[in-house]
Amino acid sequence: LDDGSITFYSQGEFTDLCRGPHVPSSALVKAVKLTTLAGAYWRGDADNAQLTRIYGISFPKTSMLEEYLEQVEEAKKRDHKKLGRELGIYMMDSMVGSGLPIWLPNGTTMRRLLEQYLREEQIRRGYQEVITPHIGRIKLYETSGHYPYYKDSQFAPLDVDDDQYLLKPMNCPHHHRIYDSEMRSYRDLPVRLAEFGSVYRYEQSGELNGLSRVRGFTQDDAHIYCTHDQLQEEIRNTIELTQTVFALFDMPVDIRLSYRDDNDKKYGGEQAYWDRAQADIQAVADDMGLNYTIAPGEASFYGPKIDFIIRDAIGRRWQLGTVQVDYVMPERFDLTYVGSDNQKHRPVIIHRAPFGSMERFMSILIEHFAGDFPLWLAPTQLAILPISDAQANAAYTLQKECQAKGMRVTVDARAEKIGAKIRDAETSKTPYMFILGEREVEQSTVSVRKHKHGDQGVISQSEALEQLHQEIATKALPTTPN
Numbered sequence: 001l002d003d004g005s006i007t008f009y010s011q012g013e014f015t016d017l018c019r020g021p022h023v024p025s026s027a028l029v030k031a032v033k034l035t036t037l038a039g040a041y042w043r044g045d046a047d048n049a050q051l052t053r054i055y056g057i058s059f060p061k062t063s064m065l066e067e068y069l070e071q072v073e074e075a076k077k078r079d080h081k082k083l084g085r086e087l088g089i090y091m092m093d094s095m096v097g098s099g100l101p102i103w104l105p106n107g108t109t110m111r112r113l114l115e116q117y118l119r120e121e122q123i124r125r126g127y128q129e130v131i132t133p134h135i136g137r138i139k140l141y142e143t144s145g146h147y148p149y150y151k152d153s154q155f156a157p158l159d160v161d162d163d164q165y166l167l168k169p170m171n172c173p174h175h176h177r178i179y180d181s182e183m184r185s186y187r188d189l190p191v192r193l194a195e196f197g198s199v200y201r202y203e204q205s206g207e208l209n210g211l212s213r214v215r216g217f218t219q220d221d222a223h224i225y226c227t228h229d230q231l232q233e234e235i236r237n238t239i240e241l242t243q244t245v246f247a248l249f250d251m252p253v254d255i256r257l258s259y260r261d262d263n264d265k266k267y268g269g270e271q272a273y274w275d276r277a278q279a280d281i282q283a284v285a286d287d288m289g290l291n292y293t294i295a296p297g298e299a300s301f302y303g304p305k306i307d308f309i310i311r312d313a314i315g316r317r318w319q320l321g322t323v324q325v326d327y328v329m330p331e332r333f334d335l336t337y338v339g340s341d342n343q344k345h346r347p348v349i350i351h352r353a354p355f356g357s358m359e360r361f362m363s364i365l366i367e368h369f370a371g372d373f374p375l376w377l378a379p380t381q382l383a384i385l386p387i388s389d390a391q392a393n394a395a396y397t398l399q400k401e402c403q404a405k406g407m408r409v410t411v412d413a414r415a416e417k418i419g420a421k422i423r424d425a426e427t428s429k430t431p432y433m434f435i436l437g438e439r440e441v442e443q444s445t446v447s448v449r450k451h452k453h454g455d456q457g458v459i460s461q462s463e464a465l466e467q468l469h470q471e472i473a474t475k476a477l478p479t480t481p482n
Helices: 062-078 080-086 105-124 138-144 172-179 228-248 271-287 328-332 358-369 389-404 418-427 438-443 461-473
Strands: 008-011 014-017 031-041 050-059 135-137 158-160 163-167 191-200 216-226 253-259 292-296 305-311 317-326 348-353 382-386 409-411 432-436 445-450 454-460
Touching (some): 031 062, 050 062, 062 080, 062 358, 080 358, 105 216, 105 358, 138 172, 138 328, 216 358, 228 253, 228 271, 228 305, 228 348, 253 271, 317 328, 317 358, 328 348, 382 418, 389 409, 389 432, 389 438, 389 461, 418 432, 438 445, 445 461, 454 461
Parallel strands (some): 253 292, 382 409, 382 432
Antiparallel strands (some): 031 050, 135 163, 191 216, 216 348, 253 305, 305 317, 317 348, 432 445
């Protein structure tokens, strides 16, 4: 009743209270596809009759329906749960527990590469990296207000030595304690603390989904403590960093400015601070020439935020990175700095996470590339395939040379035909293959094959390695076959 109206739907003699949306005539529904069937009890009561629920979808044009169905089929092929298992990226185990992913060697390699990339970008921007414990006293989260406010989405407290602890549901409070561990001057600000911090949240079992919805995950968290006068410049820096990250993976970004709803009482802090923060965010967005939408009521309880919504290779939209301005936590934790007037002042906090979480970002990355990762990110970059056992020693020698250059290389010296070895390398989505026969060994050349592109010709080993080195160094994106 937000708009003061009630909607009824009538079909023949049957009338029902129905939220909608509605169309005035079924003639407007041009293209229909029934998708699934499911059982359901009348009024949700197992003692009542079981009914059949029919799911379907419709579009105003047949072409739009066909496009949607193609996207659904493509999404199935790209499903990160399927590819994650086939490519040895991660696993789930019932003995370990639901929603607790285990990173396998290939996935660990990729995750560390992503972390290292962001770590290097942060160093260029003046961040300091920290490491905090996986648990904390419940008093810490009571101070932040996260407990008991988010009690239902947290694991139960642990009773230890007449005290209570929580599995860390977020990294923020630990970083605030680091900031408060020493006296800060305005000359010290901004202080930028970053961490790849593991956190734990009790998601309902029915909501768990591969890597995209888990109970234990790692956030690429950072908290920037700055003065009011520094806020706009720091917001700009965090936006530029986030844009840099998504551009690396060819992910177009839509930006949403999430503001408070002045009629909602859930928000903390003074109205004047909110007004200033929202004005600063919008001023930066305008100055950078960003295309954005404004979403009243979508702010977090402690401040307005910038949400980054990316579009993947098949057009789906995912909300990933965030930049949040916070005036509440400095009050709750009594954070201060000494200003040029020799008086204590409150800093402003910016919460920032370009990836959001490593797990969710990886799930999107797998589906975005359909497992065909850029060379710099691929778990195995090169497969060396000797045609016969006579070339095996040469293959292992070349492998050592590649590994000395930092490349991730395998040798397939099985007693299989070369066609089978090529098929297996293609199935594992290895970006490059070097094929060694008798002639290649004699002439110190390799026959190069590229995943999905086929034969690339015979070139010298040194030239082939230099080409791969350049592709890795530039973090080039995979090219689409002709």
